[in-house]
Every structure is written in structure tokens, then in C-alpha cells.
Amino acid sequence: MEVKANKLTSNKTQISLSYYSIPYCRPHQIVNSVQNLGEILRGDRIQNSLYQFEMGHDTRSEIVCLMTLNEKTIKEFKEKIDDGYRANMILDHLPLVVPVTTNDNDSEPIYQLGYLVGYKTKDEKYFINNHLSFIVSYHQNSITHARRIVGFEAEAFSINYYQQCDTYYCPQGIDDKNEIFFTVGVLFEESDIKWESRWDPYLLIDDDQIHWFPILNSLMNVLIVLAGVAAGMSATLYRTISNYNQPGSLEEAHEATGWQLVHTDVFRPPVNSELLCVSVGTGFQIFGMIVLTVIFGSLGFISTSNTGGLMTDVILLWAVLGFDGGFSMARLYKTFQGSEWIKTTLKTASMFPGLVFCIVVVLNVVKWSDGSWGPLPLHDMFVFAVLWFAVSLPLVFLGSYIGFKLPEIKAPVITNEIPREIPEQKSSFFLIMMGGIIPFVVVFNVLFPTLTFITSPKFYYIFGLVLVVLIMTSVEVTILLCYIQLCREDYLWWWRSYLTAGSSAFYLFIYATFYYFTKLNITELVPSVLYFGYMLIACLVLFVLTGTIGFWACFILTHLLYSSVKIV
Structure with a gap:
């Protein structure tokens, strides 16, 4: 032996x-x-x-x-x-x-x-x-x-x-x-x-950074608060829609306020719609990869104890799910009446993985310059390139092609040619940044065990629980703030919904920086560069993931909301 x-x-x-x-x-x-x-x-x-x-x-x-x-x-x-x-x-x-x-x-x-x-x-x-x-x-x-x-x-x-x-x-x-x-x-x-x-x-495996009670306590507190908010908002919407659809007189029918006033502009395509479609498509691909990983792991098909097996399965799932990324991008891009589908599809297949690949290459050079055995050999980098260009890229184009062949998603209301003037808004940036706090609280207690699992031989296995609550918090927070925005007669919700949920990544990076200076005992330049490089990749993934979740939540809200009222 x-x-x-x-x-x-x-x-x-x-x-x-x-x-x-x-x-x-x-x-x-x-x-x-x-x-x-x-x-x-x-x-x-x-x-x-x-x-x-x-x-x-x-x-x-x-x-x-x-x-x-x-x-x-x-x-x-x-x-x-x-x-x-x-x-x-x-x-x-x-x-x-x-x-x-x-x-x-x-x-x-x-x-x-x-x-x-x-x-x-x-x-x-x-x-x-x-x-x-x-x-x-x-x-x-x-x-x-x-x-x-x-x-x-x-x-x-x-x-x-x-x-x-x-x-x-x-x-x-x-x-x-x-x-x-x-x-x-x-x-x-x-x-x-x-x-x-x-x-x-x-x-x-001993890890003093995994505190089960604070994790479960914070998750339960978040769920209780969000359940109360959801119940209150549902009751308000039901009462508002009922009153709007059954007015007591003709004058009452024309006394629409808030979100009812912007029905002719709420589905107007946003600025930089191509970039939004690319971001949403990439986020859907990452979302599918994470969900399938958790499901397969729960069913026993993927074991976190298999050394390197989980990471291998995650990469393969990401490559295969390029079809979902291309399909979701195409459905949204066609809704915006986009015409340059080849260019947009190519961006979907290359923008996010290209950015991550460049960061990995830089970190690889840093490791190599320090004599570390962490850097990836050239033949392994070639394997990643093959997965990217030979598997993910064709599947993104296939999903995009099928998505463009299907009918576009019809808006429940007609959009006017002349945009409505938006009243002066206050604290829009504040609302966006506030939207990322609760999703950040969800990942707060599991951030560094997760990072430890990625960068060292640790075994960590509570991703499924955190993922479910992360999705729920991102959805409900974005829906609430999107509704507040529409009530203020601001119909530019497309990018706002994406940035509101995605802002949790900003808090993640701020806390990682705080943790670096207060908790970690890293004094050399190379470990510092590697730490912030890994954190940058983690924040990018979280930004795209939560941003996509928040966008689709707000997209579904607006469709349900405006299809439930009788427009006069």
C-alpha cells in the first residue's frame, strides 16, 4: 500500500x-x-x-x-x-x-x-x-x-x-x-x-467558521419578515385591482393613480437592451447549473466527498447548460424586437466566461511567478478552452436559434410611441442598494466556509438550504421595490430590478475586504492578490445570479399585474 x-x-x-x-x-x-x-x-x-x-x-x-x-x-x-x-x-x-x-x-x-x-x-x-x-x-x-x-x-x-x-x-x-x-x-x-x-x-471536518445556529437563526428571521411583507403586499394588490376593475362610476374609472398611470410605458424596451439580455441569459445558465448541482447532490448522483468530483460536475453542467443561456437570452431579446441575434448570442457565450477566464489566467500567472503548485498546467487550460468553444458555444447558439424561432412574449398592454414623462424621483440609488442587503444577509454566515471549500480541501454541504432562501429573498425584495417604483410612476424597471437584487454582490465584496483587514493574517502580496481574485469571481457569480432572479421576478410581476386590470 x-x-x-x-x-x-x-x-x-x-x-x-x-x-x-x-x-x-x-x-x-x-x-x-x-x-x-x-x-x-x-x-x-x-x-x-x-x-x-x-x-x-x-x-x-x-x-x-x-x-x-x-x-x-x-x-x-x-x-x-x-x-x-x-x-x-x-x-x-x-x-x-x-x-x-x-x-x-x-x-x-x-x-x-x-x-x-x-x-x-x-x-x-x-x-x-x-x-x-x-x-x-x-x-x-x-x-x-x-x-x-x-x-x-x-x-x-x-x-x-x-x-x-x-x-x-x-x-x-x-x-x-x-x-x-x-x-x-x-x-x-x-x-x-x-x-x-x-x-x-x-x-x-473541523471548521470554526461554520456556525450552524447563527445561520439557521438568520434564515428563519429573514423568512418570517418576508412572509409578513408578502402577505401585506398581496392584500394591498388584491384590494387595488378589485377597486380598479369595478369602479362605482365613470369618473372613478379615470381616477387611476400610481402604477395604473404607466401602463402604456411599462413594457417599453430599456436602454442597452442587448447587454441586459446577455446578462440575463448568462444568469439563467448559472442558475440552472447551481440548481441541478444541488438537486443531483441531494439525490446522491453527485457527492461533495468525492475529491474534485463536485467541481468537475459543476463545470460540465455549466457547459451543457449553455443551451438554457442562449434560449432565455433569445426569448427576451425577441421581446425587445432585437435584430442582431448572432452578435448578441456570441456575447452571451463569451462575455462572462471570457471575463472569468481572464481573471483565472492572471491569478495563474501570479501563482506561477511565486513558484506555487496552484497554477493550472497549459494542457488543462486547453481542456477548459475546448469545453468553452466546443461544447458551451454551440449549445448557446442552438438555444438561441430555437428561442428566436418561437413567438415573442406578448405584453398585456399596448406601448405608446411617445414616452410618458417620469416625475422627479428621489433616493432611487438608495432603493437599489437597500435591495441587496437582505440577500447579502442570507450568504453572510456562509461566505467564508464556501470560499474555504473552493480554495482548499474542505467538505461543505449546506448549499441547498442557502440557495432556496437566497432565491426567495431576492424574489420578494425585488418584487416589493419594483412595486414601489411603479407606484411612484417610474416605469424604468428593467435594469432597476436586475441591479436591485444584484447589489448584494457589492456588500459581499465590501465585507470580504473588511474581513481581509480584520481577520486574516495575510501579509504577502501574492496571497492578497489571490484572495481578492477569488472574491471577485465569487462576487461576479453572485451579481449575475441574483440579478437574473430579481429581473425575472419583476418581469412576471408586471405581466401578472397589468394583465389583471381592465385598461380604460
Whole structure:
């Protein structure tokens, strides 16, 4: 059995390094393992190692190698210890975990991924963890007696084999020209955990940034408030429409106010309608990708525990759902009487992925300049380009072609040729920015666990709950503010509805910046650039997603509202 070496990761920096970027024991020839697309995106670099043992053969301590440190290697070890780097390993596709000590003996064990490279004492002395004590759990089939690995744990120790302190070995310090023995011990334990359930303990990975009670509490508060707002608004609309459709006299029929007055302008195409169609089409593609990922994950077709599998499935779903993006763009663009459908379709297929691709390339160059093992190899970048141009692009055009062939979405009222003058509006920008606060509150408590999941080997699994409430809050907030806008005789709701819901991304970036300066211990330029680069991509996704949700909510509201009244 061979333990595979993976990357070095740290909670203090976004840079992942090769396991052999520091002078660990290494084989004569380093061989890279075959990886899926998701593992590559996560920065995994799985390679062979010198840690090998036989199934069922326990060992207390065996020498892996003897290493002599010099000034350069000492500096490298100290830097990694200061940054809190953890070394990650894999056995039979199971990541190495380290149990965390808890005060509650009855609670389930909590794990952390990877073992610490070393530690530093208060008197500025550095010690390296040079002994690994593996615990390999296996489940034995009662019929075939076959053994299958269901757990891979380790404890890391610092042991100076040349010096004893009382009856124990002293910890191994890092000094110039120090000879260090790297050793390993293995203990095999039979477990009742079946092979199908071996990933369950990994869902208990320790992460002090996941606070379940605040998350559920904030979600319940938001739902209660929005339920009250929805009930009040529904009653008001019902009473207004009933009074408008059944006037007591002819004079009352002409005493329309508020949103009734703008019925001849409410469906007037907006400025930059082409860009709006492209943004909505892209958002619909992202929305479909996220929804299908959550549904397939809930049904068991996609497992977040499969290393790199979730990320791979997300990218493939995005490429396949290019059809939905092109179709929704075409339906809206035809409603606006657009004619340049080829140009608009090409923008839909290239604008957002092109922007994200450029950011990724810049981050890749930054990682490469720092010597990190995070950058994507050129052949993998080529794979992404193939998915983009050979899969997503044709499907966007196919969806667009079918969408343009269908009849346009008819407005329930006639639009005048001469636009109505809009009364002077106050605090329009304020209302837009206010609309993004509640969706931001929904993702507030899950922002950084999500980011940690994306940029490091964490396992996170509450996306479905957050997605449902995010959709509900974006829909109801946008509908409420859209109705207020129409009541103020402002019929320019197209872009307003998109920006109102999408403004939550602005708060996301502001809070990420605040968190960077107050919570994170990042002092170097490269990790800072990577952090803000990842956050920029996350904010772009959130902006397009929530903006599209808010737009379609307001679009449906206006159609239902004006098709429910008798225009005199």
C-alpha cells in the first residue's frame, strides 16, 4: 500500500504548494497521478511518496529517510511553520485526517485535513513534525473476508532521536546542519463502518467558521419578515385591482393613480437592451447549473466527498447548460424586437466566461511567478478552452436559434410611441442598494466556509438550504421595490430590478475586504492578490445570479399585474 503525497495548504494564505516544495523525504523519481478536472482546479497535485506498508502489518517506528538541513532548508521549514501549513496525503482516495481533541467525550470525533508541518513555541523556537503515526481503519466482509480501507488517520510528532528528555525523546528542533530522522508507524484497526459510508466522518471536518445556529437563526428571521411583507403586499394588490376593475362610476374609472398611470410605458424596451439580455441569459445558465448541482447532490448522483468530483460536475453542467443561456437570452431579446441575434448570442457565450477566464489566467500567472503548485498546467487550460468553444458555444447558439424561432412574449398592454414623462424621483440609488442587503444577509454566515471549500480541501454541504432562501429573498425584495417604483410612476424597471437584487454582490465584496483587514493574517502580496481574485469571481457569480432572479421576478410581476386590470 502506497500513501500518495498531495499539496501543502494553509488557512493563512490562499497559496497551495507542492508537497515536495519543502525538503521532505522524496522518492528517486516523482510520478504524478492521473487527476480529474475538479482536482486540478482545486490545486491538487497527487504524487508518489516513500510511505509504503503492507495491509495488516503493524509497525511501531520505521525509518523513512535521514535528512541533513542547511540554511536554505531551515528557512523553508520556518516559513511554512509560520504560515501554518499542513501536509496533505491520500490513501485509497481517502484524504489524511488528524483527530481534534474535544472536551466532550460523548461527541462525534472532529477531524482536520492534513498534519501540521511543525510548530513554534513562545520563545521563538521551531520544531518539525518528523514522525507520522498512521491509523488505517478497514472493514472486513463477513462472506468474502476481503478488507477494504474505510479510514485514514494520523498523528504527527516531533521526535529528536539523538536526545532524551527524562524518559521521552525531546522534540526535534530546526537548527543549522541538523540531521533529522523521518519515521513512520502504522496501526491497522478493524472498523464497523462500511465502505459505502467511509466518507461520512469527513463531513465532520473541523471548521470554526461554520456556525450552524447563527445561520439557521438568520434564515428563519429573514423568512418570517418576508412572509409578513408578502402577505401585506398581496392584500394591498388584491384590494387595488378589485377597486380598479369595478369602479362605482365613470369618473372613478379615470381616477387611476400610481402604477395604473404607466401602463402604456411599462413594457417599453430599456436602454442597452442587448447587454441586459446577455446578462440575463448568462444568469439563467448559472442558475440552472447551481440548481441541478444541488438537486443531483441531494439525490446522491453527485457527492461533495468525492475529491474534485463536485467541481468537475459543476463545470460540465455549466457547459451543457449553455443551451438554457442562449434560449432565455433569445426569448427576451425577441421581446425587445432585437435584430442582431448572432452578435448578441456570441456575447452571451463569451462575455462572462471570457471575463472569468481572464481573471483565472492572471491569478495563474501570479501563482506561477511565486513558484506555487496552484497554477493550472497549459494542457488543462486547453481542456477548459475546448469545453468553452466546443461544447458551451454551440449549445448557446442552438438555444438561441430555437428561442428566436418561437413567438415573442406578448405584453398585456399596448406601448405608446411617445414616452410618458417620469416625475422627479428621489433616493432611487438608495432603493437599489437597500435591495441587496437582505440577500447579502442570507450568504453572510456562509461566505467564508464556501470560499474555504473552493480554495482548499474542505467538505461543505449546506448549499441547498442557502440557495432556496437566497432565491426567495431576492424574489420578494425585488418584487416589493419594483412595486414601489411603479407606484411612484417610474416605469424604468428593467435594469432597476436586475441591479436591485444584484447589489448584494457589492456588500459581499465590501465585507470580504473588511474581513481581509480584520481577520486574516495575510501579509504577502501574492496571497492578497489571490484572495481578492477569488472574491471577485465569487462576487461576479453572485451579481449575475441574483440579478437574473430579481429581473425575472419583476418581469412576471408586471405581466401578472397589468394583465389583471381592465385598461380604460
